[in-house]
Amino acid sequence: MAGGVTSLGLGSGIDVRSIVDGLVAAERQPQEFQLTKQESDIQSKLSSYGIFKSALSDFRSSLAGLRDSGKFEALQAKTSQSDVISASVSSNAETGHFNLESKQLAQAQSLVSAGFADANATVGTGTLTIKFGATDYDPDTDAYNGFNQNPEKGTLTLTLDGSNNTLTGMRDAINEANAGVNASIVYDGSAYRLVLASEKTGAANSMQITVDDPSLSQFEFNETATSMEQTQVAQDSILSINGLDVTSATNTFNDTLKGISLDLAQAQPGETISLDISHSTEGVVDSLQGFVDSFNELASSVKDLTSYDPQTQSGSALLGDATLRSGMSQIRSVLGSLVSGLEGTSIRTLVDLGITTQADGTLKFDSGKLTEALKSDPDGVAAVFTQIGRPSNDNVAFFSNTGDTQTGNYAVNVTQAATQALLSGATNSVNSLTVTAGVNDTFKINVDGSLSSAITLSAGVYANANELAAEIQAQINGNETLRNQGAKVTVSYDGANNRMMIASQTFGSGSQVEITESNASDLGLAVAAGVDGTDVAGTIGGIAAEGDGQYLTATNGLKLFVDGGVSGDLGSVNFSRGLMEKLDSVLGGLLDSDGSLTAKTEGLQKSLDQINDERLDLNDKIAKYEERLLSRFNAMDAMLGQIQSTGSFLSQQLASLPYNNISKK
Known part of the structure; x- marks a missing residue:
């Protein structure tokens, strides 16, 4: 009620408040x-848009399984006893049936030293290799008949001196070298023993241990002495496999059957x-069925949100909505x-x-056609x-692409092959197979831009140049x-x-090999620089592409x-983007933070805010209107009160006039 209006019918008796x-x-x-009504309509639309967005989001989630190219590796490998032999398959495998027998598991060599009274006992000094x-x-x-060095494995050369010449110090130094040997100390109940185990399984990864000082002889395991116990x-x-025995340094066989990886978990001779090995379609079929079901749920939601009831002559909140109609039109356009x-x-x-597409706009899925x-x-x-x-071409593999890569067929031409750096020793430069300590046993080498520390070859007479290589x-490795x-x-x-050839194991212009220092030129290791590697060069789709090692990248982002x-x-590379990326783009245009649905709902929210402002304005307007009415009715009430009071006064005066008294007589 407006301030200052205090009389509500008190003068006239009229119910001014009710009026x-x-x-x-x-x-x-x-x-x-x-x-x-406007607020209700907007709230209804916001709720309907929320339902539409949720259905769209669920549909978008169903695309994930169909955007993964790995889903389409349509082969599966199954063994009758997966706890003994398990199998996995890649897309280049061939179907077939095989009989397997797990005869022996791979294992690593383990050597144990003689016992020591204390874990910190002194073990001697010198070099252990x-x-x-x-x-x-x-x-x-206990017959040690020979050793054939594995060139793929590095050599550990360990110097033991006053800082590490205890059993514990030796163990720690070996482990810190991280050179493929695990060292531990085991107490067997009466003495402490050093246990050395190769990190790698396989017959070609056993250990040969030599020393250059008699104080370390208890750790030898070679043709001269077998002080360590195997x-x-x-x-x-x-x-x-079908009666043919094959071997592996590990318990995994990757190259035995094309595209098949076999893992042995137990030996059961x-x-x-x-x-x-057979075709597998379940994963793709399930993903596509989920895609169809999700779209049909979306279509059902849209139908409910845009329906019209002729009996009540009323329509749903989004009947005729342009944003919804346009979004569904774009989705159907991609699907078709x-x-x-x-x-x-x-x-x-x-x-x-x-x-x-069926007559009602939903999708129908024939899984048999997909399977075929x-x-x-x-x-x-x-x-x-x-x-x-x-x-x-089998020599080319698709690696990646960018958003700029256009669909199409791209011819591939390589004008320069990727190569590795190669240092070719001088002809007839291998003049000795004898390595003498301090005479011809040391060199330094730069590999791919990394300069080694001094490398020392093991002294001795090598049976042939291949053994020396x-x-x-x-x-080096x-x-x-370098490691x-x-x-x-x-x-x-x-x-x-009659020369040594040293090649980097990497390809490209960053591949380098150079002997920078050497006292072993008679072994074919003279100071010299090799020929650097080259990056692949060529064209993709007739346009020059950039090479980086073995990778060739086109200006449109296609990388091979x-x-x-x-x-x-x-040959050529056929590149296609598929429907899922395009469909995801359409859905993103509707659902993302800058999408049309977000813009629509934000606009509706602004309208709600505006209604709240208008309601506040209406309250102010009505309050002022009420104040004016009360003011006027109060004035009227006061006037009526005065009139009534005057009337009563006049009646009293008239009643007291002489005329009235005479007439009464």
């Missing part, structure tokens, strides 16, 4: 009704285990479109994979859904400085030219991996 309240209510009602390779050793007769022999795993880049192929649309397509052309099916590059490679940088080489002996040493015309 004012009625007039105020009559003034407020149409405007309040209009605001309430551990090499890895195949050992011919008979534990029953408690576990290094051995390969043995697997029989004499027991046959079946392996079946041809995939660009697949011209000339038999699979280009969802219809080709068994998905058709997966069996005949799994890559073609993948191309309908996801980004994929399909090279026609294996020692050189092992020492075992160098801690920490991931720099590795391959060393071979060129018998035709090309096998080293290969050049010339290498």
